[in-house]
Amino acid sequence: MALNNLLRRLDLTTLQLFLSIHEEGTLTRAAVREAIAVSAASKRLAELEQAIGVTLFVRTARGMDLTPAGETLLTHARRMLLSVEKIGQELAEHAQGVRGYVRMVANLSAIVEFLPEDLRAFIQLHEQVKLDLEERPSGSVVKGVEDSWADIGICSGDVDTRDLHTALYRRDQLVLVMRDDHPLAHRSRVEFAETLDSDHVGLHADSSINARTHLASHAAGKSLKMRIHVPGFDAVCRMAQVGMGLGVIPYDVYLAIGRPLGLVSVALDDDWAQRELKIVVRDVKGLSPVTQALFDHLRSAETRAAQPGN
Structure with missing residues (x-):
């Protein structure tokens, strides 16, 4: 199929009509929904099927059902229409005075420990910037930046970037x-191997902390007695509070969540307990000005934190 012909037929109006036919179940209801004549809707659908060379719907007694090719197009059509909606939202925000928009993705540790204060300081310097922050495991952070649905990410230092x-x-x-x-x-202080006779409360399987504790137990030649997996640090602390087991969390998270719950912290005397969090971007030279400003701000956060008075 010719690319130019496909581009002409995959206009947004036709894609929206295609989506409406699927959701409404009939061409007539879809035409009413999109405020066009049924004959015009039928013509658009026929031209689309002709352009891509496949049938998208099967007409049944119940209405119109998607073919396998139609299912494939449905996935891409929804994604494209959502992208257009986001473009409209972001452009509207620029019209309202928002001068920059950065999509961030970060692991749980960064979001709970450091990002609230660091992002607050950044917004104070750049009041007309909007940030969109999403929490993901470190491996997904890398993929999000790699696949371009995030501009900047923060992940565990031991993940493959x-x-x-x-x-x-x-x-x-x-x-x-x-x-x-x-x-x-x-x-x-205690070595992690000394804890392996006790029950543990662990984070979800994709977390870097979960991976580190399982590797450490394997190296010690023992099984990790994981009583329960939970989705976040607050749940780890609550489970530890009621005696479900030991939890492994960052010290700053303990100060914010664990200590107010009456928990005790004990330092882990293992090299892997000392961690680095990394910033990841696709290409520094290709960053937008506002993303570059955020990258520079985050990159200097450790230095600022080490200064007297911080």
């Missing part, structure tokens, strides 16, 4: 959290 450009964002320390009546609660 492939060909992305990276820079140090922050360093943190993993600790154990537990009730004050746990046998290890009186210790100031």
Whole structure:
């Protein structure tokens, strides 16, 4: 099929009509919904099917059902129409005075530990910038930036960042959290291998902390007694609070969530408990001015935090 012919036929009006036919079930109802004549709707559909060389709908007693080719087009049509909607929203925001828009994706640790203060400081310097932040596991952070649905990402330092450009964002320390009546609660430091006779509360399977603890237990020649997996640090702390087991979380998360719940923290005396969080972008030279400003702001966050008074 000729590309130019396909581009002419895949106009947004025709794609919206195609989506309406699927959702309404009949050509007549779809035409009413799109405020066009049924004959015009039928003509558009026929021209679309002719252009791509496949039948998109099968007419049945119930109405119009998608063919396998129609299912494929449906996926892409929804994605394209959603992108157009986002373009309209973002352009409208520019008209209202928003001078920049950055899509961010970050792992849970970065979002809970550091990003609230760092992004607040950035917004204070760039009041007309809008940020869209989404939480994903570190591997998905890399994929999001790689696939261009995020402009900038923050992930664990031990994840494979492939060909992305990276820079140090922050360093943190993993600790154990537990009730004050746990046998290890009186210790100031402990090796992770010493905890393997106790029950644990773990994060979801895709988290970098979950991967580190399982690798450490394997290296110690023992199984990790995982009592339960939970989706976030707040749930880890609540489960530890009621005695479900030990949790491994960043120390700054303990200060924000665990300590107010009456939990005790014990430092992990393992090299892997010292972590780095990295910033990832596709190409520094290709960043928009506002994304470049955010990248520079985040890249200097560790230095600012080390300064006296911070």
